[in-house]
Amino acid sequence: xxxxxxxxxxxxxxxxxxxxxxxxxxxxxxxxxxxxxxxxxxxxxxxxxxxxxxxxxxxxxxxxxxxxxxxxxxxxxxxxxxxxxxxxxxxxxxxxxxxxxxxxxxxxxxxxxxxxxxxxxxxxxxxxxxxxxxxxxxxxxxxxxxxxxxxxxxxxxxxxxxxxxxxxxxxxxxxxxxxxxxxxxxxxxxxxxxxxxxxxxxxxxxxxxxxxxxxxxxxxxxxxxxxxxxxxxxxxxxxxxxxxxxxxxxxxxxxxxxxxxxxxxxxxxxxxxxxxxxxxxxxxxxxxxxxxxxxxxxxxxxxxxxxxxxxxxxxxxxxxxxx
Amino acid sequence: xxxxxxxxxxxxxxxxxxxxxxxxxxxxxxxxxxxxxxxxxxxxxxxxxxxxxxxxxxxxxxxxxxxxxxxxxxxxxxxxxxxxxxxxxxxxxxxxxxxxxxxxxxxxxxxxxxxxxxxxxxxxxxxxxxxxxxxxxxxxxxxxxxxxxxxxxxxxxxxxxxxxxxxxxxxxxxxxxxxxxxxxxxxxxxxxxxxxxxxxxxxxxxxxxxxxxxxxxxxxxxxxxxxxxxxxxxxxxxxxxxxxxxxxxxxx
Numbered sequence: 001x002x003x004x005x006x007x008x009x010x011x012x013x014x015x016x017x018x019x020x021x022x023x024x025x026x027x028x029x030x031x032x033x034x035x036x037x038x039x040x041x042x043x044x045x046x047x048x049x050x051x052x053x054x055x056x057x058x059x060x061x062x063x064x065x066x067x068x069x070x071x072x073x074x075x076x077x078x079x080x081x082x083x084x085x086x087x088x089x090x091x092x093x094x095x096x097x098x099x100x101x102x103x104x105x106x107x108x109x110x111x112x113x114x115x116x117x118x119x120x121x122x123x124x125x126x127x128x129x130x131x132x133x134x135x136x137x138x139x140x141x142x143x144x145x146x147x148x149x150x151x152x153x154x155x156x157x158x159x160x161x162x163x164x165x166x167x168x169x170x171x172x173x174x175x176x177x178x179x180x181x182x183x184x185x186x187x188x189x190x191x192x193x194x195x196x197x198x199x200x201x202x203x204x205x206x207x208x209x210x211x212x213x214x215x216x217x218x219x220x221x222x223x224x225x226x227x228x229x230x231x232x233x234x235x236x237x238x239x240x241x242x243x244x245x246x247x248x249x250x251x252x253x254x255x256x257x258x259x260x261x262x263x264x265x266x267x268x269x270x271x272x273x274x275x276x277x278x279x280x281x282x283x284x285x286x287x288x289x290x291x292x293x294x295x296x297x298x299x300x301x302x303x304x305x306x307x308x309x310x311x312x313x314x315x316x317x318x319x320x321x322x323x
Numbered sequence: 324x325x326x327x328x329x330x331x332x333x334x335x336x337x338x339x340x341x342x343x344x345x346x347x348x349x350x351x352x353x354x355x356x357x358x359x360x361x362x363x364x365x366x367x368x369x370x371x372x373x374x375x376x377x378x379x380x381x382x383x384x385x386x387x388x389x390x391x392x393x394x395x396x397x398x399x400x401x402x403x404x405x406x407x408x409x410x411x412x413x414x415x416x417x418x419x420x421x422x423x424x425x426x427x428x429x430x431x432x433x434x435x436x437x438x439x440x441x442x443x444x445x446x447x448x449x450x451x452x453x454x455x456x457x458x459x460x461x462x463x464x465x466x467x468x469x470x471x472x473x474x475x476x477x478x479x480x481x482x483x484x485x486x487x488x489x490x491x492x493x494x495x496x497x498x499x500x501x502x503x504x505x506x507x508x509x510x511x512x513x514x515x516x517x518x519x520x521x522x523x524x525x526x527x528x529x530x531x532x533x534x535x536x537x538x539x540x541x542x543x544x545x546x547x548x549x550x551x552x553x554x555x556x557x558x559x560x561x562x563x564x565x566x567x568x569x570x571x572x573x574x575x
Contacts, residue, residue, distance in 0.1 A: 050422055052575075072424060080422040085415030088339075090346045095339055102335030103423045146423070 001028045003150055003181050004049060009058035011044050018044045020205035021058075031172065031182040033196035035189075037298055041205040042185045043083055046152050049183065050080050062150065076104065079148035081139050083155045083185075089128035093119055093138055096127065097145065104146035113141045116171060118164075132159040140168065144175065151175065154185040169195055189290040199290075203298040213290055220293035222246025222260025226269050228280035229256045234272070242268050260288065332425045333432075340433040344441070350403040354395055354438070355445045359452050362391040366457045377519040381545070385460070386516045388453040389540035393511040393533050395445035396475055399438040400483035401500045401507065408434055408484075410493035418575045427574050435480050442479070446472065463546030471539035471549050474557035478532040481564035482507075488572035510534040517541075529553065532560035 004026035011019040019041040026032040036042045047053040048060050051067030051074050060067055067074045087096050097110035114120050117137040122130065130138065136159050143151050156172070157165040172195055176182055186192050192199055193213045201209045201216065209216055217223055222245070233255060239248045245261040259265060266285055273280050329337070344350070362384075365371055371383040378386060408431060411417050417427035453459035462468035486503060490496035508514075511533035517525050518541065528534030535556040539549035 052418065052421060075422060075424045078422070080419075082415060082419055082422070085419040087419070088343055088411070088416060090343050091339065095342060099335050099339045100423065103332045103425045142419075 002026070003028045003063050004032075004183060005059065005061040006045065006049065007059040009045065009048055009060060010056045011041075011048060011053060012056055017205050019048070019055075022200075022202065022205070022207055023058075024200045024207060024210055026181060026183060028181055029176065029179055030197045031176050031184060031195050033192045033199040034183070034185045034202055035187065035192050035199050035294060036202035036208075038187070040202045040298075042202050043154055045202065046154055046183060046185055050078065050152055051075070076146070077149045079143040079146055079151040081143040081151075081153045081156065083158075085139070086135075087127045087138070089126065091127050092124055093127070093130070093134075094123040096138060097123075097141065100142045100145045106147055107145055108147045110141070110145060113144060117141050118167070133161060133164050136160055137164070137168070140171075148180065150181045150183065152183045152185075156184060156186060157188060157191060165191070189294055193290045201294065201297050208297045216293045216297070217288055217290055220288060220296040222262075222292070222296070223288045224262055224266060225258065225260055225286050225288055225292075226266055226284070227256060227258040228269075228273075228283040229254060230273070231279040231281065234276070234278065238272055238276075242272070244268075256282075260292070333429045336425060336429045337433045337436070340430065340437055344437045347403070350399075351441075353398045354403060354441045355448070357398065358391040358394040358445055359449045361394065362387050362449055363452065363456065366453075372457065378516070381518075383516070384453070384457045385544070386512075386518060386541060388449055388459055389537055389544060390512050390516065391449040391453075392442075392446040392472070392540065393475065393537060394508065394513060395449070396442045396479040397504055397507050397511070397533065399442040399445075400479035401486065401504045404434055404438045404480075404483045405486040405490060405496035405500045406493040408487040409490045409496040412487075412573065412575060413492050415575070421574060431484070431572075435484065438483070439476050439480055442476065443472070460544070462544045464543040464548055467543035467548045468540060470554065471536060471543050471557070474554060474561060475533065475536035475540070477561035478536065478557055478564060481561050481568055482532070484568035484572065485564050488568045488570075507531070507533050511537045530556065532557055532564075535560075 002025045006025070007023045009019050009022045010017065022041065022045055024032070034042045034045060044053065048055050049062060049067060051071045054068050062074050063077055065074050091099070093114070097114060101107040101110050111120075114123060117140060119134065119137055119141065122134055125134075127135065127138070136157070140153070140156065143153065153172075157168055160168060169191065172182060172184070182195075184192070184196060196213060198210065198212055199216060200207050209219065211219060233250075234257065239245075239250070239257065239259070242248065242259060242261065242265050244264045245259050247260045249258050250256070251258075259269060365387055366384040371387070374380065374382050377383075411430060417430060420427040420430060450459075450461065454461055482503070483500075486496060486499050490499050510517075510528045510531040512518075512520075512528070517528050517534055517537050520528060525534075529538055529552075535553040539553040539557065542549040542553070
């Protein structure tokens with residue numbers, strides 16, 4: 001069953017399109033990732049799902065409800081973790097959890113949530129005194145406190161150390177196991193690859209690709225990476241002639257060769273080496289990562305896609321909305 | 324105001340905001356302690372306790388009770404409240420609340436209620452200290468006094484809400500609040516009671532919300548029903564300021 005439906009969503013700020021025809025649908029119980037460079041329109045897209053922004057055109061439905069017209073009903077089934085939103089500086093962790101529990105008819109047990117997110121020892125600490133990671137964990141707890149059917153997490157693990165990040169990933173998997181649908185905005189490839197069932201790559205306000213993580217990797221050119229250190233240098237012409245090779249590079253320091261290509265390229269490299277009686281030291285053949293696929297899919301925008309993209313995600317968005 | 328029909332969620336917001344309010348010793352001092360303290364200091368000056376020529380039949384200390392009350396109101400609504408509300412918007416607290424079943428308006432309502440009640444408590448303190456320490460008569464026209472006070476609270480809260488609406492950051496709200504505070508205090512008569520001002524100046528001050536309030540409170544204190552012009556002026560200001568605040572307030 002489809003729980004989130006976004007069809008041809010468009011939103012512009014001061015005439016500049018931030019989201020320019022985005023469509024995707026999220027199935028119940030899925031972890032759906034939204035991946036993209038800074039300013040690609042990720043946050044604007046999920047804010048339309050949360051009902052915080054009114055789309056210029058297009059259709060957004062959350063469990064069949066319009067997030068703007070049926071805002072009240074949507075808030076009861078959708079938990080949100082916003083990018084760059086804070087709490088009252090002098091509110092303690094316990095008070096924040098109690099306060100947000102009171103907003104919902106059937107809240108989750110906040111003590112269990114605090115325990116799960118490692119906040120139990122910080123219950124008496126004021127928000128302003130928490131570390132960045134603790135604030136982030138509290139904000140995740142508050143997104144889950146209403147026992148939502150759907151949870152939207154924007155930049156979930158930003159500011160967390162590697163251990164806390166892994167713990168959080170495990171928590172997200174547990175949430176999904178309990179039947180909650182997760183919409184995850186991220187720029188961490190490892191996080192997307194590990195957690196997401198499907199990913200929409202958004203670039204300059206459009207969906208550049210929508211697939212499973214492994215599907216995205218396969219789709220990228222040069223999805224197989226071959227690297228080795230030849231016993232003597234290879235002729236550039238030989239390397240350039242490799243079939244299916246998306247790129248070849250030779251490290252100037254140690255002469256190590258890295259080739260992005262396909263299985264055909266692997267065979268050709270081995271044949272080439274055999275023909276010239278060259279030994280390949282430390283030969284490695286590996287699949288490309290989501291990182292490579294991501295760069296490949298969003299490459300046309302240039303580094304970071306910054307100048308072409310529609311402004312920084314949070315600050316400008318807010319100005320745009322109040323204009 | 325939705326805060327009047329207290330759902331459990333709104334009650335929780337009010338409780339949390341009350342807890343936070345108690346953690347602001349600076350605001351508590353300026354709202355609850357300072358106005359009465361100032362009044363006590365002025366009242367300790369012997370000439371303030373003598374009936375002078377400026378105001379027939381009244382001592383200055385009598386006149387300063389309503390001024391202390393208006394000081395508390397303006398401290399609460401212009402100095403304390405706008406930076407809090409603006410900060411909540413600036414730091415995304417109102418926005419975060421928009422994603423829950425509770426409307427962010429309940430936070431605003433809670434802030435206005437708390438600051439209004441704190442100012443009223445301070446008013447009670449001023450009247451009590453005036454009566455007990457300086458033998459200032461209790462308000463003779465009690466209903467008129469209550470009506471004038473209620474209108475003053477509405478005008479001050481709506482002015483504070485307007486300042487919160489117009490300031491983008493809590494720093495700006497601090498500055499704008501301070502800039503508005505002094506002229507408003509002047510019109511309320513902190514430096515020179517409206518009754519002692521030259522006629523033309525007094526007429527001008529009576530057109531301003533707190534000048535009208537000061538006059539209405541003095542009249543009710545002396546046992547007369549306040550002039551409808553003063554009450555009407557205060558009510559008009561409250562309506563206009565509320566409309567302006569509602570027109571320009573932004574949640575994010």
